Amino acid sequence: MADPRFFHRKGPFSIKEIADLTGATPVNAPDAERRFDDVAPLQIADSTILSFFDNRKYIDAFVGSHAGACFVRPEFADRAPQNMVLFTTDDPYRAYAKAATAYYPFETGNGVISDRAVIDPTAKLGTGVQIDACAVIGANCEIGDGTIIASNAVIGDGVVIGSGCKVGAGATISHSLIGNLCLIYPGARIGQDGFGFAMGPQGHAKVPQLGRVVIGNDVEVGANATIDRGAGPDTVIGNGCRIDNLVQIGHNVELGMGCVIVSQVGISGSTKLGNFVVLAGQAGITGHLEIGDGAKVAAQSGVMKNIGPGETVGGSPAVPVMDYHKQTVALSRLIRKKK
Amino acid sequence: MADPRFFHRKGPFSIKEIADLTGATPVNAPDAERRFDDVAPLQIADSTILSFFDNRKYIDAFVGSHAGACFVRPEFADRAPQNMVLFTTDDPYRAYAKAATAYYPFETGNGVISDRAVIDPTAKLGTGVQIDACAVIGANCEIGDGTIIASNAVIGDGVVIGSGCKVGAGATISHSLIGNLCLIYPGARIGQDGFGFAMGPQGHAKVPQLGRVVIGNDVEVGANATIDRGAGPDTVIGNGCRIDNLVQIGHNVELGMGCVIVSQVGISGSTKLGNFVVLAGQAGITGHLEIGDGAKVAAQSGVMKNIGPGETVGGSPAVPVMDYHKQTVALSRLIRKKK
Amino acid sequence: MADPRFFHRKGPFSIKEIADLTGATPVNAPDAERRFDDVAPLQIADSTILSFFDNRKYIDAFVGSHAGACFVRPEFADRAPQNMVLFTTDDPYRAYAKAATAYYPFETGNGVISDRAVIDPTAKLGTGVQIDACAVIGANCEIGDGTIIASNAVIGDGVVIGSGCKVGAGATISHSLIGNLCLIYPGARIGQDGFGFAMGPQGHAKVPQLGRVVIGNDVEVGANATIDRGAGPDTVIGNGCRIDNLVQIGHNVELGMGCVIVSQVGISGSTKLGNFVVLAGQAGITGHLEIGDGAKVAAQSGVMKNIGPGETVGGSPAVPVMDYHKQTVALSRLIRKKK
DSSP states (O other), X not given: OOOTTTOOOOOOEEHHHHHHHHOOEEESOSOTTOEEOEEOOTTTOOTTEEEEOOOGGGHHHHHTOOOSEEEEOGGGGXXXXXXXXXXXXXXXXXXXXXXXHHHSOOOOOOSOBOTTSEEOTTOEEOTTOEEOTTOEXXXXXXXXXXXXXXXXXXXOTTOEEOSSOEEOTTOEEOSEEEOSSOEEOTTOEESOOOSOEEOOTTOOEEOOOOOOEEEOSSOEEOTTOEEOOOSSSOEEEOTTOEEOTTOEEOTTOEEOTTOEEOTTOEEOTTOEEOTTOEEOTTOEEOTTOEEOTTOEEOTTOEEOSOBOXXXXXXXXXXXXXXXXXXXXXXXXXXXXXXX | OOOTTTOOOOOOEEHHHXXXXXXXXXXXXXXXXXXXXXXXXXXXXXXXXXXXXXOGGGHHHHHTOOOSEEEEOGGGGGGSOTTOEEEEOSOHHHHHHHHXXXXXXXXXXXXXXXXXXXXXXXXXXXXXXXXXXXXXXXXXXEEOTTOEEOTTOEEOTTOEEOSSOEEOTTOEEOSEEEOSSOEEXXXXXXXXXXXXXXXXXXXXXXXXXXXXXXXXXXXXXXXXXXXOOOSSSOEEEOTTOEEOTTOEEOTTOEEOTTOEEOTTOXXXXXOEEOTTOEEOTTOEEOTTOEEOTTOEEOTTOEEOSOBOTTOEEETTTTEEHHXXXXXXXXXXXXXXXXX | XXXXXXXXXXXXXXXXXXXXXXXXXXXXXXXXXXXXXXXXXXXXXXXXXXXXXXXXGGHHHHHTOOOSEEXXXXXXXXXXXXXXXXXXXXXXXXXXXXXXXXXXXXXXXXXXXXXXXXXXXXXXXXXXXXXXXXXXXXXXXXXXXXXEXXXXXXXXXXXXXXXXOEEOTTOEEOSEXXXXXXXXXXXXXXXXXXXXXXXXXXOOEEXXXXXXXXXXXXXXXXXXXXXXXXXXXXXXXXXXXXXXXXXXXXXXXXXXTTOEEOTTOEEOTTOEEOTTOEEOTTOEEOTTOEEOTTOEEOTTOEEOSOBOTTOEEETTTTEEHHXXXXXXXXXXXXXXXXX
């Protein structure tokens, strides 16, 4: 049901194919060759459509859905409408991701170099690289197989980008080494000078920023997000990180693997995150801190101190999340007494 | 007095013309044919100039102004300088908006297609459409009469934009349907993938984002603001909404009519706003919430729960605004006691 | 040690040259002609390298460093490794900035105008101006000597930019007068309409924005930052200001000299800052306020009232910083009692 002006569908896929693809278990599925045409949300799916039920907030939509098939956790199977084919799995959203990607595969380079792109003759382009109109590729760049550089993106001299990446329209990258399978969204700014200067009443003296941005594989950098290059050391983004729109990452920051940085978060210079850290929206992390593996920071928190592995914090200044909730309760009690 | 390098003035307009245009009532205006050359703030206006007095914080500027004429609420008329022509109205700022627009009409397309623009031959352009240098227009786009696409803007395949719109320099739009009379400011990002993935220690699996962004008529989207397309449903922006710079709007978010979203606000995925909701600067709204018609959220608030129609909330986490003020007072008392 | 793909080094420089350049005093430096090849952080520098020690958090790195030379405050000289040449100075970071700039001078225009740039014939370009591919320069622009306009930047009609500036890739500037030696980072948006409209249930009427952005000398505007032009008065940024990434500056805002505005700060319309004001990350300042010379605002603060010269505030709503710390302590005590 996705708008055909924007999306090009594959399929249909059979119950057997979907099960093989996702590892989910077909239930209430007498005919393994039955095929589904498309994926769609529970609310709008009909009997030809495959859907998913993950967030229990939407249980009513599941119970009332006309979807032909649905990924679901086993414990909700008995709440399904009578004729729905179920694919049970512990992670319905991940199974849906895989199935939806079969119906709507991710874009890869079509090998077309626009004659309106501007490419330095010393740049090295891999097989299947696609460069759209008005993109600008600097001297000695290296761009890996199948990577797409969209319209009006600017890739500075010497930048290395791996294979299977997409750099969105209007994004700019300089002083950076980027791995494979990365998605850089429109308007992202990667590799510019950090905010480095010696302050003083006689003026703020700019400090040359001599590091790079080094990004691993399978990283996403959101629309209009900004990642400054290192001041001397590098700014480093580990494999598998997801960085949302309008996030700011200062110079010398390091992210481990699989970190999730939600929209409008700011991370100040030289702070280091371990693996699988989650920073919720609009959180701010001050500079020169260490945030341990698996730490979680609540939305709008202001982190002023190191966080140990696995800890969850909230508030501004941030405290352990249970204390944060207690503070919130205490504050609300305080005013109830005064009434 | 606007700098002629940047602004091209019409007029002058007579008292009668100004009254007809704005609906305001001339007072102290013996000669209805007297004309005013320009509009300007109270502080710098002279006797040839039309001004306005709206924010009572600036009463001294009104009382001491040399402006020839001024839009003013009736109750302040007797504070005016002796020779000032008054246009009384209950909404001086709106009357000024209309008059200023007569002196400085909004830009509309001049019908010139730059030979340095890159336009797919299947794109359909209305009458008077203006496409500036290095703008890129994709396949099967439809762009309505008189719309301007400024330099370096990128309009993706299939995008539909109505008439009388302006897409600012360097903005990018994909997977979107946009109504009439919309202003998209420079660097705005509309229609890119939302932040959708199935998290897990084995990596975060990207979920195809199969919806669109659907924007009504008379909508403004600020500079470097980001609006992600829907994941399956659409992201929807109602008629007359005003979205300021650097705002983030997540996938599947819906805004009713006339919402005002101030700079640096973030709205997480699947949250739905009613009509005429106001979110003040840097507020954050968590996902999957419902915000009722006419609700107001104070600056920097963190909204974690639904808000009913007409309610005003503040604080992080947000509470009814009176409670928020009481909490602030209670906190300040708490430390006074401890001294 | 900076990556030669991205950085082009000058030098080496002798102890005498470095001392002359920076005003620092050589200590433990028997041979004034000894030369150092490069600058680098303490942790990775070897005996051919000049480094600096400024933040005492990194004292261990200093004590254990193999750097050949180091800028250091006199009081730490006796903690230096035995063979390290020291350059003592009260401001090691500023001395390092000067030295590093000698090794890695800032870019200036190379006088090349790309034949893929689009330049209105009425634009006036100074000597040595560099215009990169797909940059667009409007009618009657004036661009001073040695200024660089990077790829895909868009300079609107009538804009004046001084000498020695760099406008980064994809930045857009309109309705603005900009001084000398300014650095505008990629994706910055300067001069677009402010968020001005008369609100009302019949729709929000757009108010023409008739002012400009006037920027002094030696100003930096960060990546994807936004500065709206004035509504009638101008938006003014004083000499020497440093504005970080993703900052929002509303219409009619005025900044004095040397202000430092850290990432993701928002300043609402018509607020005026004095000289050398510092706003830390994610702070928000409401409109129509006055912030005195030398005032400091802590990260994430929400400023709702004027701030006097030299005052420091914190919290949301912001209060004097000592009160803010006391509030934080009081809150944490409150929940300890309840356990």
